[in-house]
Amino acid sequence: MLGTIIQQTVNALTIGSIYALIALGYTMVYGVLRMINFAHGEMFMLGAYAAFLALTLVVGDIGAVGAIALTLVFFGAIVAVGFVGVGIERLAYRPLRNSTRLAPMLSSLGVSLSLVTGVQILAGPQPVGFPSFFPTTRFDVFGGTVTLVQIGILIAAFILMFGLYTLVNRSRMGIIVRAVSESRPTAQLLGINVNLAISMVFFSGPLLGAAGGILYASYYGIMSPTMGAVIGLKAFTAAILGGIGSIPGAMLGAYILAFVEVGGTALLPVVSGGVLGTEYRDVLSFAILILVLLIRPAGILGEPVSEESMVYKREF
Template sequence: MTGIIIQQIFNALTIGAIYAMIALGYTMVYGVLRLINFVHGDLFMLGAYVALAGFVLLAPGGGLVWALAAALIAIAVFMVVGGVGVAIERTAYKPLRNSNRLAPMLSSLGLSLALQTAVQITMGPQPIAFQSLFPAIPLDFLGARITTVQIGIVVAALLLMVGLKLFIARSRLGVVVRAVSENRRTAQLLGVDVDKAISTIFFIGPGLGALGGVLFASYYGVMMPTMGIIIGLKAFTAAILGGIGSITGAVVGGFLLAFFEVFGTAMLPILTNGWLGTEYRDIFAFLMLILVLLFRPAGLFGEQTSEESMVMKRDF
């Protein structure tokens, strides 16, 4: 019994690390622009395809060359998909920056469909096998069977998240991003380069989401053009759970959602006497979303606002 619990804990930590990385992209964009970037899930998917192309070009035979190429490919994925994120912001969001919130939201939905379709046309709609970014070595730990892939995913994700937190908190550019997030118009009046701050979050957010896609494909060993839909919605749920706009909240929300999903899925066949199986695991994420919106819409780390505070923060 102890081994099963430990196994599920490691499973939840692995999935939670991936959810948290994707949720960071949602929460960063919303924190600055108050925009739900629905194309973010498809940029998560694009990261896996860019990584596969990199492995085919740089290390087609695997082995030591493949291992040495992994870090370089991870950097390339971050840069390429981050660049795509900046291009999307410049072409699809910036012209609509002063419009009502519905216009950029519809633009993001259209971009999501366009990106999915483009990948399906170029790579095909079928699932494609993906070789793990980390060597798959099984380890026995107190009766649980853990792999080095899981350990690698959790460690890599935590290092990236800590790096992002330090960047936002201590770098000069991070101060600019926080200033624009607090009040975009006031920051602009004070001489802050708003466009630079927005481009920064549209570079870092999609880049982290793309690396999350690489970790996801490494864990499950497969990728497909539509894999960003459900995973993107789950990461969005994690961002709402933690308090969208909060970096800490996105990380905590990702891990909490994963634990709720993994342990709920494990208990579901027992509680329903086999009537519902593990194939219904997705219901836990959306059940969590409903509960959060009903009882704590601002999330765990979100700012509770009233009508008076919204008036004080309104841009004039």
């Protein structure tokens, strides 16, 4: 029993870490631009494909040199996707910044479809096996099985999330981004480079999403052009659950969602006598989204929005 609890807890933490990396991208863009970037799930997908392309250029056994090469591949791929995110913002979102909120949202849907179609044309629509970035070593912990892949994903995710926390709360760029989030017109009057702050958000968000894509593909050993659709929606659900626009909320929502998924799918076959199985995992995720929107639309750590705050925040 203890072994099962440990194993399922590690499973939930692993999946939650991946969800958190993607959810942070959604919440950062919304926090600054009050916009839902529906193309963010495709940054998750591009990360896996960029890493796979870079891996084809890496030759050699996995030793000390191989580990360094894999690390360089990982960071090179996520940085490349970060620059893709900056380019997308510059071409597809910035010209629509002063229009209605619906326009950039529709533009993001167009970008999402374009990226999926482009990858399907270039790499093919079929799923592709993805090599793990970590050795497939297994450890027995009080009767539960914990893999080195899971440990590596947890370490990588926590390092990236801590890096984002440091950037936002302990750096000059973080102060600039938070100022733009409060009020773009006021930030401009104070001489802040608003475009630079928004570019930083669209660099760091896709970078984290790409990292999530690489870790996800390493964990499950497969990638596909459409892999960002469902996972992106789950990460969006996590961001709403925790409080869209809140960085701690996005991380909290991601781990809660992962524990509900893992725990629910483990208990459903037992409770239902085998009638309901693991195929209802996604149903649990989106049922949570509906419940949150009905009970607490602002999320767990989100601020309730009043008419006065909407008038104060509104920018024309």
